[in-house]
Structure formats: C-alpha cells, structure tokens
Amino acid sequence: MIRSPLSVPASPSSTGATAAAPQAAQAAEQLGAPRWDLGDLYLSPDDPDLKADLERLEREAAEFEKRWKDRLEATANPSSPSSQDHVPLTPAELAQALEEYQDIEEGLGKVGSYAQLLFAAQTTDPATGRFAQHVREQVTALSVRLLFFTLALNRLDENWLQDEALAAWHPWLRDLRIFRPFQLSDDVERALMEISVTGRAAWVRLFDETMAAMTAELDGRTVPLNDAFNQLTDADRGKRAQAAQAISAALQANQHLLVSITNTLAKDKAVADGMRGYPRPVSSRNRANMVEDEVVDALVTAVDQAYPRLSHRYYALKAKWLGLERLQHWDRNAPLPGHTERLVPWQEGREIVREAYQAFDPGMGALASRFLDRPWIDAAAVAGKSSGAFAHPTVPSVHPYLLMNYQGRARDVMTLAHEMGHGIHQILAGQAQGYLKSSTPLTLAETASVFGEMLTFQSLLDAEKDPGKKRFLLAAKIEDMLNTVVRQTAFYQFETQVHEERRDGELSAERLGQIWRGVQERSLGPAFEFTPDYDAYWSYIPHFIHAPFYVYAYAFGDCLVNALYSVYREQPEGFAAKYRTMLQAGGTLRHRELLAPFGLDASDPAFWNRGLDVIDGLITTLEEEVAHGF
Template identity: 50%
Template sequence: MTLPLPRPVFDANATGGGLGDLPDWDLTDLYPATDAPEFSRDMAWLEKACADFAADYEGKLATLDAAAMLDCIKRYEEIDVIAGRIMSYAGLRYYQNTMDSERAKFMADAQDRITTFTTPLVFFSLEFNRLDDAHLSGLLSQNADLARYKPVFDRMRAMRPHQLSDELEKFLHDNSVVGASAWNKLFDETMAGLMFKVEGEEEELNLESTLNLLTDTDRAKREAAARALAVVFDKNIKLFARIHNTLAKEKEVEDRWRKMPTPQTGRHLSNHVEPEVVEALRNAVVAAYPKLSHRYYRLKAKWMGLDKLQVWDRNAPLPIETPKTVDWDSATRTVLDAYGAFDPKMADLAKPFFEKGWIDAGVKPGKAPGAFAHPTVTTVHPYVMLNYLGKPRDVMTLAHELGHGVHQVLAAGQGELLSSTPLTLAETASVFGEMLTFRKLLDAAKTPGERKTLLAGKVEDMINTVVRQIAFYDFECKLHAARREGELTPDDINALWMSVQAQSLGDAFDFMDGYETFWAYIPHFVHSPFYVYAYAFGDGLVNALYAAYADGLPDFQAKYFDMLKSGGSKHHKELLAPFGLDASDPKFWDKGLSMIAGFIDELEAMEG
C-alpha cells in the first residue's frame, strides 16, 4: 500500500473562440482555500495519526487477532484518504497553472510534510509482508470484513521478494522528494514554460497550442508547427537527456537493490498483470504493424495526393473532411446521449461532472497540457481536466476522460484501498466511452464521405492508442536497457526513438530532420515508466468487450457496471470471465486488432 501523490493531472478563459462557456474546476469539495481551517486541521490530524499508528502497531502486527488487524487496516485506510485529499488539492491547483510559483511552493511544501509524516508508516508493508502465509490465511478465514482486503494484501505481498530492510525503505521514502519527484517537477515546469515561434503566427505559442496545429487543415501550418517544435526541443535536448538519464539510472539502482529481474517488472507487479500477458500483447501488435499502421498510412498518403507522408501529416484532417468546430454544449450533448443510449444510468453518473465544477476544460497560460481524470479520494469525487479546443477529436477526449470519471465514481464504493484499478484495467471504461460515442456518430452518418471521415478518424485514434503506445513501450525498453550499459547522449536517445518510429509507422513516411527529438515531450516516460502499454491493453480489451456487447451478450450492461464497481478488488481473469474473455489467451489480442483491421478493410473498399 502506498500513500497517494497526485498523478499528472493536466485555465482557458471562461469563454473562447466560439466554444461557449467552458467550465472551470471548483475545488472547494476538497478544501475551501489554501488557508482554510479544514486544511490545517487535516494536516495536523495526519501528523498525529501517522505517529499514533506507528506507536500502536510497529513490531506488533504478528500478534494481532483478526478483529485487531481489521482495525489496523481501517486506520491505515483513513490515513490514506486524508493524505490523498491533501495532495489531490495541492496537485490539482498546481496543474491549473504550473507557472505560478505560489502554487508550486504550496504543492512542494505539502508533499514534503506528508512525506515526513508518513515515514513512520514505512514499517507497515514491510512487517505485513513478513507475516507467515498460514497465519494470514487463518486471520482472513476468521473475519469476512478483513478478507475483503485480500486483493490488496496479494498485491502488497507480490513485492515480498523485492523489499529491502526497514531502514533502507525509510531512506528511499524520505529521499523520494529529491529524487524522481524533483525531476518530474523540473520536467513539468520546463515543458509548461516552453514557447514556440511558429512561422505565420503573430505570437509565440505554448506546447499545447503548437501541438494542436499538427491537426490543422493547412499543411504549411502543420509543417511550421512541427519545425518549431523541433527547434525548441533541440535547444533543450541536453536537459531532457539529463532528466531521462538520471531517472533511468535511479530506477536501475533501485531495481538492482530490489532484485527486480527486468526494468518492467515493477510496472507489471503494480498492474497485477503477468509479464507473459504483456509480452503477448506487445508481440501481437508488432506483428500487426503491416496490416494496421503501414497499410492505413499508405491509404492516407493516397487520399492526400502525396508520395510520402511527413510527420506533420500523421494526424492531419483528411482532404474530404469539412473543418468544423464543436462548441462545448454540443460536445456535452453528444457524449451524454451516447452514454444514455447504452444505459441511462451511465449518463446520470456523468452529468454531475458538467453541473458541479468537476471539469476544467479550457486552454490557459501555464495550465498543464493534455487531459486526464484524477480520482482524488473515494470520499470526494474525481476531477476531469481537458484542453478543449473544439476539434471533433476533443469530443472523443471528453468521452474518454468522462469514462474514467464514471469508473472512478463506481469503484469508490470499494473504499480507498480497494477502489484503485490497475492501469491495465483503468483504461477500460474510458476507451469504452469513446467507442460508444464513435458508434453513435457512425450510425448517424448521412453520407459515405461522413462515414469515411469518422472511420478514418477512429482508425487513427486506435493506431495512436495501440501501435504508437507499443512503439513507445519498445522505446522505453530499449532506453532502459541501453542506460544500464552507460550514460546516453542525446544522439543515442534520438537513435532509439527513430528505430521504433520507422518500424511502427512504416514505409509511407519520410521523417524530417528534427523529428528524432520528439521523444522529449512525452510525459509518461518521465512520470510513469512503462505506463504506456496500458493504453494498448485497454484498447484491445475494450474491442473484445464491445464485440461481446454488439453480439448481444445477455445482461451486458449489468455485467459491465459490476466490472467497473469492482475497482481493484478482482484480477483481470475474474473480471473478464462473465464476458467469456481471457486476456492470458494469446489469441485474445488478435480479436481487438482485427476490429481495427476491419475498419481499414472498409476504408479500402470505399476506394474501389
């Protein structure tokens, strides 16, 4: 069990460019203000609760009976809730404006204090993992309320072979604020502060606005944006190489001490997924590159009248696509209608996000780029962050993040320790929400051109989610393996990046000079090593799930809601069994990949 720190959660004027009123977060459900008495009260409570917990239980876990062990776990869970609430508030405020030094200081100070308070708790997982298996089984058999926590204990005890001495674990815990956490902050603040001089634009643009130009209808604008990105990344490449070198080395040192057999092992353990399942997914996707990305991009080059695509064409709108801006109200309606058509309960779960200040939608100076749903703690509710610019793809992002939000609301009933879903399953509801929205739009398409545009957009999103993320995973595997042999120069990292890009995107592409530095802005490599395969896992899983839904599996909706309500209380095998699915079957991944191939088949047939 680890105490939560905010995940990268990614302020637009209240109105912008014809999009209508864009909502901002109302964080008062966490705390009314930074100087609120509630915040000081919780901080003081946390300090005392951690000290009391250690005084009451350190060295004594093996002597507790089942009832006393349950009290112990509940006290730990309450500490988890308060620490998570404080850090969620500090983190969400920070990500609204990462350039605001007051917000950065508030978050850093909160993190420092919580790290200090919780250091006395480090003994807990170490001592718990030393409990004899037979003794623990006996306790669980005597108390059903305690037995509920077995999945948490299983995940914790999976780390038994890799835990260090109590003293070393405390040192690592204390040292974390000046280790990876500090390098993460440096990366975030550097990225948020980068400005790009894009030819043809009057003012310098931030990262989010520059990346957005890569989907512009004007090819010259797309090229100008790509070249501006390359110039600034190259200027900062030594810093980004230093961050990656340091984080990869720090991970290698800790992995070596923990006797982790591979750099990926820690991620697999936290995802509660077997290495062979991930390997089967990776191999299935790489084998499918030719029939997915290579084939689709050749088709796209033909549509665009080009012999070769450039990197700035990868996410370009199709020539037949009529540029359109989707205002916020239309986006809201589209997603809620799609959710409601699946089951009215799903739309009801999503509505409070729009009505109660649980979404921060606009693009603002200093706001972190990207989008995500942050679960905060089970006693409050999730918050969704977007950088909404009115593109059709932004509607899909809204559907995606809202899926996460619905999942987090449903899983909250499990309580703090059991609600958190492993990353591999955390993408299920988000990708399913996207698929519902896409299918609703596809069914409503009035012309072949509209259908083609929708299909192509979905294929591109799936390639970005499956092919691109597995290429990212391969890049990380190569990067961490190479770092074990010694320090990597920027050119070394660039070469690793280009090797996976050429393999995954195929022969339809020429790569401009400068593209070799585009690894630099991907936050997952910095914040969460090997996170990326979870996207491909989620997409493949949802394609198989959606096929079961489309085939009319009885009581699908009830089974689906039960799965989401389970949070982290069940293994993927157990969760998927009611749908007749098994992710450990190597053929499982081919089902999802064949859905993408089927969409490309239809697009090719339209050419005939």
C-alpha cells in the same frame, strides 16, 4: 487512473505538450469550456480545514504507530527478543488496524489530491508550485511514519492472514504481498521514501514546469508549444511543416535539460530495480499492474507483428488521399481532403457524451451527468495549465475531477468521453471498495475510458446520415485506434530500449533520437520519410517521465475494449449489468476474473488478435470506399 504522480499522464489522443495560447484560450472561452471548483476538497491553500486536517493526520499517524507498531512486529517476528514484551495481534485486531490505516491514508490522499490538482491547473504559478511541494513533503513525512505497517504486513505468515476476520482485506493484502520478494529492509525503505521528494519527484516537477513554460515561434509570434502542436492538424501542409519545425526548434533548444532529466530518472529506476532484484526494467510496472510478464510480451508481440496490416496499410492509404508519395511526420495527423472540421461548442460536446453513456446504461448516464452539471471538470484551454487530459480519483469521500484542454475538435469530444469513463469507473470502484481497494491496475484502468470513447464514437456514427461524413468519422476512429495501440506500443519499445541501454551509461541526445526514429519507422511503416528534426520528439512525452512503461496500458486497454465491445454488440442483453459489476470491483479482482463473465481470456494469444482484427476490419472497409472513388 493513478494517484501518485503530480500530474497524471495525458490521454493517447492528446498531441500537445502545454496548455493553449491566449488565442486558443479565447476561442475555448467562446466555446464555453468550464473551469473546475476544488472547493469540495479545500477552498484555498490557506483554508483552515486543510491545516487542521494535516495537524489531525499527524496526531493520528503518531497514535497509530504507538498503538500498533510493536505488537505488529511481535506478530511478524514472534521469536525476536524485542517481541517478548509485546502481545501479538489477533486477526480481528489487525482488521481494526487496517480500517484505521485506511482512514489516515484517505486523509493524506485528500490533502495530496488538492495540491496535485491545484498545481495541474496552475503549473507555471511559482506560489502554487511551492505549495504543492510543501504538501508533498508533509505527506511524505507522514507516509514514512506509516511505512512500518505495510513492511511488517509483508512479513506475516500467509496462513495467519487467511483468517476469516480479515476476509474483507484479502484482495488488498494479496496485492500488497506481490511485492514481498522485492522488499528491502525497513531502514532502506524509509530512506528511499524520504529522499524521493528531493530525488525523482523533484526531477518530475522540473520536467512539468519546463514543458508548461516552453514556447515556439510561429509567424513571428511567441506562443506556448501547444499552439504549434494544434497546428499539426491544419489542412494547409505548409502550416503543418512550419509548426513541426517550430516544435523541433523548441525541443532541441531544451535538449540538454530534457536528456539530463531522462538519463537521471532512468538511472534512478535502474538503481532501485537493482536493489530490489527486478529482472527487467518493466517488471515493477507489470507487478503494479497485476499482470504477468508473458501477457504483456504477448500483447507487444501481437501488435508488433500487426504493424504491416494496420498502421502500414492505413498510412499508405492516407498518403494516396493526400496526393503524396511519402508522408512527413507532420502529415500523420493531417485532416483528410474534403473534410472541414467544425468547432463543437462545449455545451454540444457534453451532450454528445452524456447521451452516449445514457443510451448504454441510464445509471452510467446519471453518473456522467454529475460530472457534466457540476464544477468537476477543468476543460478551458488556458495558459499555464497542465497538458493533455486526466481523471484524478481524489478520495471516495469526495469525487474525481477531470482535466482537459477543450478546443472544440471532434477529438476533444472523444477525450471528454475517455476521461468521463475514468471518472465513472473511479466513482463506482470507490463507493464499492473504499480507498485502499478501489485503485485499479493501469491495464484495467483504461478499460472504462476506452469503452466510453467507443460508445461515443458509435453513437456519432449511427446518428450521421451523410455517407461522406461517416467515412471521415471512420477514418478518424482508425487514427485514434492507431494512436492508442500502435503508437503507444512503439513508445513502450522506445522505453524498453532506452532503459536497457542506460544500464551501460548515459545516452546522448543523438542516441535517444536514433532509438526514437527506429521505433517510429518500424511502427508507422514505409509511407513515412522521417526528417532528422523529428529525432527530438521523444522528449515531450510526459509518460516517460511520470510513469515509466505506463504506455502499454493504453494498447492493453484498447485491444481489451475492442474484444469486449464485440461481445456487447453480439450479446447486448445483460451486458451493462456485468460491465458495471466489473468496474465496481476496483482492484479486488485480476484480469482473468474480470473478463471471465464475458468469455474472454487475456492470457490467450488469440485474445489480442481479436482486438486487432477490429482495427483491421475498419481499415478494410475504408480501402473498399477508396476503391469506389472516396
């Protein structure tokens, strides 16, 4: 998904904020959920190879700077007096420098990935936290030394960079130079990078450690917060209400700190955006996603206008099923009456996912098996572990790792399918493009994951013979889609308002709660009656802290996949080959180029409605079932 944050944001289907309690962990152990083995990266924080790699990378960074800095500067600024003593580079020499730069960056990526993954699996362990911070500081120091390279590349003449000797690097140089208008002086860029470890990154770490250690009171027991979130899916409404109150109490008890973290990071972003000249708080994210502002605006507008025909309709329907005039926020994820969810052991869940990918494309099935048959997945729900789920690409010379908290629910099987899609995408792009060109913009990074979920859902639906169970599967899929499209768009609208208001001063807990409740009422509709305690729920969402404005990528990906999947159903012949080619492109192609072979165009406003119509159609089907006594 993304390489930079210490913990990658959770999938939209994840409802928890921390890892599971001992009781849940024991249940997960009985389900057979595995832990990963990071030995393909390093054996331990004390691994001599890790120390040797850092020492080697330090030498290589120093040699790289000595060999290329002055000559690159002479190439970028030939008229400068200091450039007269140095021979400018040829395009072929720059291509050589780019290969060396990629090798060093991949080495740093390997070390950094190990520290990030170790911390994600042991978030509350102080020694692991210190190790991760130490590695972050070392990697940042070396990155500062290399910073001259990308800064100088952005000062090179565009025509000079188009030389055939640099053809293999044109996509990466194109994406690097998209930030050229917002680049600051070299000294300022170095300073911002150096202080990031004690600035933004430190606040993110504080948030992660706070959430991982947070507990709630349930039935006289002190349990990790995730136990309370899991109880929000209980069939007993009283237990759901109890869990919601416990979550609210825990979040409210930490509001001072969580509000402070949010205000500080929003101000930090506003300062940086102002220095660089970004016109809107979301502009830097859109640039990183290689997507135009108007495309994102079209997506958000389309979803916002669709709230009444999607979420408002569905939750009105759900209220009738539950026999309620109005829903409370703890009813949003309530199971439907008559539906008893059985626990799915890990072995069964992994085979469901394996078979779904295998049926779509044997090559992707083989890639999925590499994850499922090797210790590349940390799925056991244990205390002190990072929340939610993610896929970390690490580096092409190793392989991605997946993390989730598997507790045997159908939703967990879908989460496995989601992260598996990321992992397969990362392998295909890494092998085809190498370290620098494999990273995919977030808007497209969610394509493979959501498509994998759709494949798994469809395989389950096709295999289910019981009409009642099929309807429950359909309802569950609709809820997941609403969580991905409607809820994530509402998150985006919350962030937009928060960042805009933060420019005028700090926001209080009360104001943050008002904004949160406002977007929830608008997005979920009149079927809900939100109690005041729900106003604190904004504060557990990790996306707001880890990666501002990340969330719209989920809605982008889901709508895109709905449109893509409709093409697959209409024209299955040859689709898998085109799809694999799309994933292998990594970051070398933009959304227009990637979607063109499928006859799709995300810049067309009708594109988004095509994706939203899929959800609308599923809701219509359920309404018809209700009319016949469901």
